[in-house]
Amino acid sequence: MTSHPLPPVPAAPSGPAAARPAPAAATGSAAGSPAAADLHDLVIDWFDEHARDLPWRRPDAGAWSVMVSEFMLQQTPVSRVLPVHKEWLERWPRPADLAAEPPGEAVRAWGRLGYPRRALRLHAAATAIAHRHDGEVPRDHAELLALPGIGEYTAAAVASFAYGQRHIVLDTNVRRVFARVVSGVQYPPNATTAAERRIAAALLPTEEARAARWAAATMELGALVCGARSPECGVCPVAAHCTWRLSGSPAHDGPPRRGQTYAGTDRQVRGRLLAVLRAAPGPVPRSALDAVWSDAAQRSRALFGLVQDGLVEPLPGERFQLPSR
DNA sequence: CAATCGTGGTG
DNA sequence: TCACCAAGATT
Numbered sequence: 221m222t223s224h225p226l227p228p229v230p231a232a233p234s235g236p237a238a239a240r241p242a243p244a245a246a247t248g249s250a251a252g253s254p255a256a257a258d259l260h261d262l263v264i265d266w267f268d269e270h271a272r273d274l275p276w277r278r279p280d281a282g283a284w285s286v287m288v289s290e291f292m293l294q295q296t297p298v299s300r301v302l303p304v305h306k307e308w309l310e311r312w313p314r315p316a317d318l319a320a321e322p323p324g325e326a327v328r329a330w331g332r333l334g335y336p337r338r339a340l341r342l343h344a345a346a347t348a349i350a351h352r353h354d355g356e357v358p359r360d361h362a363e364l365l366a367l368p369g370i371g372e373y374t375a376a377a378v379a380s381f382a383y384g385q386r387h388i389v390l391d392t393n394v395r396r397v398f399a400r401v402v403s404g405v406q407y408p409p410n411a412t413t414a415a416e417r418r419i420a421a422a423l424l425p426t427e428e429a430r431a432a433r434w435a436a437a438t439m440e441l442g443a444l445v446c447g448a449r450s451p452e453c454g455v456c457p458v459a460a461h462c463t464w465r466l467s468g469s470p471a472h473d474g475p476p477r478r479g480q481t482y483a484g485t486d487r488q489v490r491g492r493l494l495a496v497l498r499a500a501p502g503p504v505p506r507s508a509l510d511a512v513w514s515d516a517a518q519r520s521r522a523l524f525g526l527v528q529d530g531l532v533e534p535l536p537g538e539r540f541q542l543p544s545r
Numbered sequence: 546c547a548a549t550c551g552t553g554g555t556g
Numbered sequence: 557t558c559a560c561c562a563a564g565a566t567t
Binding site: 296299334335336338410490525529 | 556
Binding site: 289290291292293294295296297298299300301334335337338341368369370371372373374377389391392393394439442443447448449477480481 | 559560561562563564565566
């Protein structure tokens with residue numbers, strides 16, 4: 221198999237003066253170049269054979285299933301999402317079903333997926349869909365983006381995966397794949413950059429259905445083969461095209477990537493407080509919450525934060541519960 | 546732009 | 557063991 225050079229990626233504008241309309245003639249556009257088409261085939265063919273059979277990818281999965289999965293998958297691994305996603309779709313088959321229940325039920329059913337504000341936002345998004353979108357998950361990227369808890373990535377993912385549209389889908393997996401294959405570095409930057417968007421745009425297949433397939437395929441490649449810790453280049457369909465690999469897989473240089481500490485933080489306290497409230501069928505006395513953390517100052521700060529975030533509802537008589545509305 | 550926001554698996 | 561990582565969004 222012949223190894224083609226990578227498609228050229230448009231250079232970054234060198235300054236404000238360089239801001240200009242996109243070239244009228246997209247001659248030599250990377251997406252249409254032979255090398256790009258080659259990459260598309262390799263990755264999509266690989267995907268056809270190795271894609272995981274996930275519930276939200278099945279033919280009968282609707283946009284709501286996709287949307288719920290995207291919320292749950294924000295910073296949470298597939299293996300832990302699977303059982304909760306199943307419960308949610310059985311209990312709330314449509315957005316209106318979720319919207320009909322108090323937000324606290326969403327927080328409770330969220331279980332231990334982490335970042336429970338996502339549950340609150342998903343409930344709020346479902347409510348907005350029920351009221352303003354006739355109960356249907358919107359197809360329009362801008363309308364999706366306007367929903368609570370949906371950012372650039374999730375809007376593109378829902379539009380692409382649920383509705384087959386052509387969008388730049390830049391998640392951590394895709395960014396890592398492009399960092400290696402195209403940019404020749406081990407890891408992408410901490411925050412998504414304009415350069416990354418240019419690369420993604422340049423490589424996005426022109427045809428809509430193929431673009432959607434490409435988005436899912438590049439994500440899956442990043443998840444299954446081009447992992448952060450252990451890239452398995454031996455089975456990678458584009459190893460022969462990978463700039464990083466071809467240059468000897470150089471280790472990441474520069475400042476260490478941000479690490480997240482957890483032990484002893486407010487987040488840990490919030491987690492413990494909320495765990496008590498999730499487990500209780502109804503209101504809980506303050507004494508039950510006091511038991512989870514010894515430092516009173518930090519404890520009250522965490523509880524206050526939860527109330528402020530709408531995750532906890534204070535009641536008369538020093539009692540607390542999950543939000544009833 | 547950097548900090549914040551949970552939780553559990555893993556190399 | 558423990559730092560790192562996992563389909564980000566919001567402020």
